[in-house]
Amino acid sequence: MDKLPQGKAKAALVEDMFDRIAPRYDLVNRLMTFRLDVRWRRKTVQALSLPKGSKILDLACGTGDMCNDLLAAELSPIGVDFSQGMLGASRTIASLVRADVLCLPLAESSIDGVTCGFALRNFTDLDSFFQEISRVVKPAGRIALLDVAQPKSRILRTGHSLYFGKIVPLIGSALSDKSAYRYLPKPVSYLPPPGEMMQSLKNSGCRDAKRQLLSGGITQMITATRDF
Numbered sequence: 001m002d003k004l005p006q007g008k009a010k011a012a013l014v015e016d017m018f019d020r021i022a023p024r025y026d027l028v029n030r031l032m033t034f035r036l037d038v039r040w041r042r043k044t045v046q047a048l049s050l051p052k053g054s055k056i057l058d059l060a061c062g063t064g065d066m067c068n069d070l071l072a073a074e075l076s077p078i079g080v081d082f083s084q085g086m087l088g089a090s091r092t093i094a095s096l097v098r099a100d101v102l103c104l105p106l107a108e109s110s111i112d113g114v115t116c117g118f119a120l121r122n123f124t125d126l127d128s129f130f131q132e133i134s135r136v137v138k139p140a141g142r143i144a145l146l147d148v149a150q151p152k153s154r155i156l157r158t159g160h161s162l163y164f165g166k167i168v169p170l171i172g173s174a175l176s177d178k179s180a181y182r183y184l185p186k187p188v189s190y191l192p193p194p195g196e197m198m199q200s201l202k203n204s205g206c207r208d209a210k211r212q213l214l215s216g217g218i219t220q221m222i223t224a225t226r227d228f
């Protein structure tokens, strides 16, 4: 699977893919990132900088890893995902809701913060996603998003594309689903350029939007504050 379709067809394909890989999703994640994914999610939760007890939506929560980190930080998470398979394979005591993150079943300004791990490139429309976040997050609420990135250094970039282009699909096909793991680790090819993405976040009603590269630039963390 080299290129995804757009719109509803993409959403259906993504949902089906995650339903299929759900049982081994966590195992393959830990192996292919050498457990760095655990560290990145914790950093994302810290970046929220919200008081204990704050109500946080973890969007595209998958099997609930970020929800567990939010609980560990004494925050109050609700996970949202549209894949029944991923929700069914979850290992969290957080409340989970099956819904499309582009159409959240929540009132305006009802949430203190939002997290989202490794899902931005799966959405069919990032502008609508940022607008939906801004709709549900309270003024001065916090947003912390995590996704893959492409390292700036040419050497790192070559090693990175070799690893994710050749080795990860092998791990994925041995343990799970080859076509899914040819698509999943693809770095920025399914994301708009960083500048465009940050502008779209600001346009949705957020300020202090920052993008931080992690682990040599293989991952990016985007943070922002909901404007008044």
Ligand SMILES: C[S@@+](CC[C@H](N)C(=O)[O-])C[C@H]1O[C@@H](n2cnc3c(N)ncnc32)[C@H](O)[C@@H]1O
Pocket: 011, 014, 015, 018, 059, 060, 061, 062, 063, 064, 065, 066, 080, 081, 082, 083, 086, 099, 100, 101, 102, 116, 117, 118, 119, 122, 123, 124
């Ligand atoms: C790569 S997984 C990430 C899971 C988890 N956040 C993590 O950090 O491991 C992407 C998740 O996004 C979900 N997803 C993709 N598009 C979605 C949408 N429009 N609405 C809800 N969930 C969506 C998929 O079902 C999948 O569970």
